[in-house]
Amino acid sequence: xxxxxxxxxxxxxxxxxxxxxxxxxxxxxxxxxxxxxxxxxxxxxxxxxxxxxxxxxxxxxxxxxxxxxxxxxxxxxxxxxxxxxxxxxxxxxxxxxxxxxxxxxxxxxxxxxxxxxxxxxxxxxxxxxxxxxxxxxxxxxxxxxxxxxxxxxxxxxxxxxxxxxxxxxxxxxxxxxxxxxxxxxxxxxxxxxxxxxxxxxxxxxxxxxxxxxxxxxxxxxxxxxxxxxxxxxxxxxxxxxxxxxxxxxxxxxxxxxxxxxxxxxxxxxxxxxxxxxxxxxxxxxxxxxxxxxxxxxxxxxxxxxxxxxxxxxxxxxxxxxxxxxxxxxxxxxxxxxxxxxxxx
Amino acid sequence: xxxxxxxxxxxxxxxxxxxxxxxxxxxxxxxxxxxxxxxxxxxxxxxxxxxxxxxxxxxxxxxxxxxxxxxxxxxxxxxxxxxxxxxxxxxxxxxxxxxxxxxxxxxxxxxxxxxxxxxxxxxxxxxxxxxxxxxxxxxxxxxxxxxxxxxxxxxxxxxxxxxxxxxxxxxxxxxxxxxxxxxxxxxxxxxxxxxxxxxxxxxxxxxxxxxxxxxxxxxxxxxxxxxxxxxxxxxxxxxxxxxxxxxxxxxxxxxxxxxxxxxxxxxxxxxxxxxxxxxxxxxxxxxxxxxxxxxxxxxxxxxxxxxxxxxxxxxxxxxxxxxxxxxxxxxxxxxxxxxxxxxx
Numbered sequence: 001x002x003x004x005x006x007x008x009x010x011x012x013x014x015x016x017x018x019x020x021x022x023x024x025x026x027x028x029x030x031x032x033x034x035x036x037x038x039x040x041x042x043x044x045x046x047x048x049x050x051x052x053x054x055x056x057x058x059x060x061x062x063x064x065x066x067x068x069x070x071x072x073x074x075x076x077x078x079x080x081x082x083x084x085x086x087x088x089x090x091x092x093x094x095x096x097x098x099x100x101x102x103x104x105x106x107x108x109x110x111x112x113x114x115x116x117x118x119x120x121x122x123x124x125x126x127x128x129x130x131x132x133x134x135x136x137x138x139x140x141x142x143x144x145x146x147x148x149x150x151x152x153x154x155x156x157x158x159x160x161x162x163x164x165x166x167x168x169x170x171x172x173x174x175x176x177x178x179x180x181x182x183x184x185x186x187x188x189x190x191x192x193x194x195x196x197x198x199x200x201x202x203x204x205x206x207x208x209x210x211x212x213x214x215x216x217x218x219x220x221x222x223x224x225x226x227x228x229x230x231x232x233x234x235x236x237x238x239x240x241x242x243x244x245x246x247x248x249x250x251x252x253x254x255x256x257x258x259x260x261x262x263x264x265x266x267x268x269x270x271x272x273x274x275x276x277x278x279x280x281x282x283x284x285x286x287x288x289x290x291x292x293x294x295x296x297x298x299x300x301x302x303x304x305x306x307x308x309x310x311x312x313x314x315x316x317x318x319x320x321x322x323x324x325x326x327x328x329x330x331x332x333x334x335x336x337x338x339x340x341x342x343x344x
Numbered sequence: 345x346x347x348x349x350x351x352x353x354x355x356x357x358x359x360x361x362x363x364x365x366x367x368x369x370x371x372x373x374x375x376x377x378x379x380x381x382x383x384x385x386x387x388x389x390x391x392x393x394x395x396x397x398x399x400x401x402x403x404x405x406x407x408x409x410x411x412x413x414x415x416x417x418x419x420x421x422x423x424x425x426x427x428x429x430x431x432x433x434x435x436x437x438x439x440x441x442x443x444x445x446x447x448x449x450x451x452x453x454x455x456x457x458x459x460x461x462x463x464x465x466x467x468x469x470x471x472x473x474x475x476x477x478x479x480x481x482x483x484x485x486x487x488x489x490x491x492x493x494x495x496x497x498x499x500x501x502x503x504x505x506x507x508x509x510x511x512x513x514x515x516x517x518x519x520x521x522x523x524x525x526x527x528x529x530x531x532x533x534x535x536x537x538x539x540x541x542x543x544x545x546x547x548x549x550x551x552x553x554x555x556x557x558x559x560x561x562x563x564x565x566x567x568x569x570x571x572x573x574x575x576x577x578x579x580x581x582x583x584x585x586x587x588x589x590x591x592x593x594x595x596x597x598x599x600x601x602x603x604x605x606x607x608x609x610x611x612x613x614x615x616x617x618x619x620x621x622x623x624x625x626x627x628x629x630x631x632x633x634x635x636x637x638x639x640x641x642x643x644x645x646x647x648x649x650x651x652x653x654x655x656x657x658x659x660x661x662x663x664x665x666x667x668x669x670x671x672x673x674x675x676x677x678x679x680x681x682x683x684x685x686x687x688x
Contacts (some may be wrong), residue, residue: 094603099628102603162630250620259438259446265625272621276594277613281634284443286506287620290628 003119028127058118090129144313154294156182167191188212225255347463372471402462434473488657498638500526511535532556569599609633
């Protein structure tokens with residue numbers, strides 16, 4: 001089959017690899033219908049050292065089950081399913097506590113002998129704990145929105161959940177990438193009435209407004225902080241959803257959060273050390289977030305997509321075939337595209 | 345009157361200063377019955393630059409109201425009262441949200457023209473929002489325990505509250521100072537069944553066991569982390585209450601917290617930068633805590649002291665007169681005393 005591999009910074013290729021096959025009785029084999037490129041795929045695209053063997057790419061997909069192992073009971077051949085960006089048993093204590101990305105028996109796509117999601121097919125370990133059946137057909141117009149359940153929507157939702165967003169919280173979202181925009185949608189869905197979006201790409205912040213942002217702040221750094229403080233009576237907002245992962249975004253979050261408030265990060269931090277001294281402590285601020293346990297959220301978020309109340313799939317502004325993924329990376333990297341959908 | 349001033353590192357003196365007097369109609373004048381020395385007083389005792397004018401000291405006290413301004417309605421002359429380590433209106437939005445240490449109109453003792461609590465008397469601003477009447481007499485044996493409501497107990501309680509301690513959480517407390525020991529008591533009071541105390545002073549950890557610690561780990565650094573992980577099936581504990589404020593204590597906390605867990609700090613951090621990269625993010629950890637809004641907790645914690653269910657005052661292991669405060673600082677600094685009670 002064809003699959004997307006990265007060989008180093010900027011070097012993405014679609015190559016022929018052996019077809020995946022069932023290996024464990026808990027496996028399922030899924031033929032992909034839709035996949036996509038993630039903002040986090042751009043981190044290796046910028047900095048991955050040259051790797052002659054290449055690395056499979058992709059961790060967001062939905063598709064049709066082709067075959068299942070003997071122990072799989074919740075999905076069967078022919079089912080249309082969505083997969084979270086991590087696989088898990090969904091029964092261990094960490095999963096039951098809602099931290100599926102820390103599952104005792106789970107792991108991630110494109111690692112440890114499991115293929116990536118920018119490919120024609122994937123072997124899915126622990127299929128009962130990982131896959132969720134979609135109650136629509138493969139030609140449903142809802143598929144792009146349902147695909148966001150695999151990562152980007154669940155991640156934005158995680159930011160809002162961990163920040164405790166509710167109708168009484170004011171919210172600032174740092175970052176106008178796809179995760180940031182869906183963090184806006186998630187905050188709105190959880191009842192927030194005041195949502196400030198910090199971003200400087202008008203086409204993106206316009207979509208943010210459509211998703212529920214009440215204010216847009218294009219300025220960054222001290223000016224951006226000043227602007228958000230002005231908009232919040234000088235105090236900052238209760239919840240700050242940091243959807244970038246770079247240190248200046250954390251510093252911005254620290255500057256715009258209200259005393260007693262929460263900074264919730266879902267952008268994978270590209271830094272280790274940060275300010276956690278008096279600036280964080282003195283105002284009883286909370287720093288939280290992490291890799292979203294999206295498996296925990298799929299059933300919760302799906303109904304609003306099915307009934308048309310929300311359309312998270314609007315973050316996809318370009319659709320390509322599998323052989324075009326190198327250009328998809330390039331387009332996202334150059335900000336020609338917000339998020340690229342791949343039809344294998 | 346006599347009052348304790350610090351003039352530089354290691355230089356504590358008891359001097360004569362003018363008697364405080366009512367200045368605002370919202371003030372109360374309190375003659376102190378009991379006060380104490382705080383672990384946080386040792387930070388300037390170690391590092392304060394020489395200051396010819398000196399700085400008043402002390403922020404924990406209970407005493408008898410001597411006089412009140414015209415606008416004070418909740419306490420009157422003759423009342424025995426306890427004061428939190430910060431003064432506040434207790435009505436602004438931050439106070440109503442439970443963050444009294446961020447009160448819009450409040451402040452701290454021994455600053456901005458308000459005296460310190462290691463003195464004979466103190467002018468209390470915003471007396472209605474600050475003072476809480478104690479339903480006992482000045483000769484009650486409960487006074488030392490009630491005195492802990494002004495800071496050290498409320499601070500340990502804050503650590504446990506912010507960490508979300510409940511009967512289902514395992515808890516590790518980092519630090520066997522008075523705050524750490526009362527964090528143990530607080531975790532126990534909130535229902536925690538497994539409480540690991542990290543400390544290496546046996547007389548203190550013995551008191552920690554009396555307060556509810558089920559395990560004591562004397563090792564520090566990687567060995568201490570290893571030991572706590574052993575005690576928790578390799579996973580670490582849900583809640584880690586960091587009651588020290590030094591960077592190694594934070595690093596220890598990061599090492600012993602379970603995926604999805606909370607590090608709650610109440611020791612004022614003596615550092616700015618710390619590890620908040622993948623080590624914190626990757627396991628969905630939460631970092632929280634800050635200066636305890638003890639005013640928020642006084643009414644909640646007092647009944648258990650009054651009915652004898654808990655005795656937080658056991659942290660006081662030395663009692664001195666006001667003129668002996670310099671020696672009290674020395675004794676706490678040299679760990680001769682855990683916490684020193686002062687009778688002005």
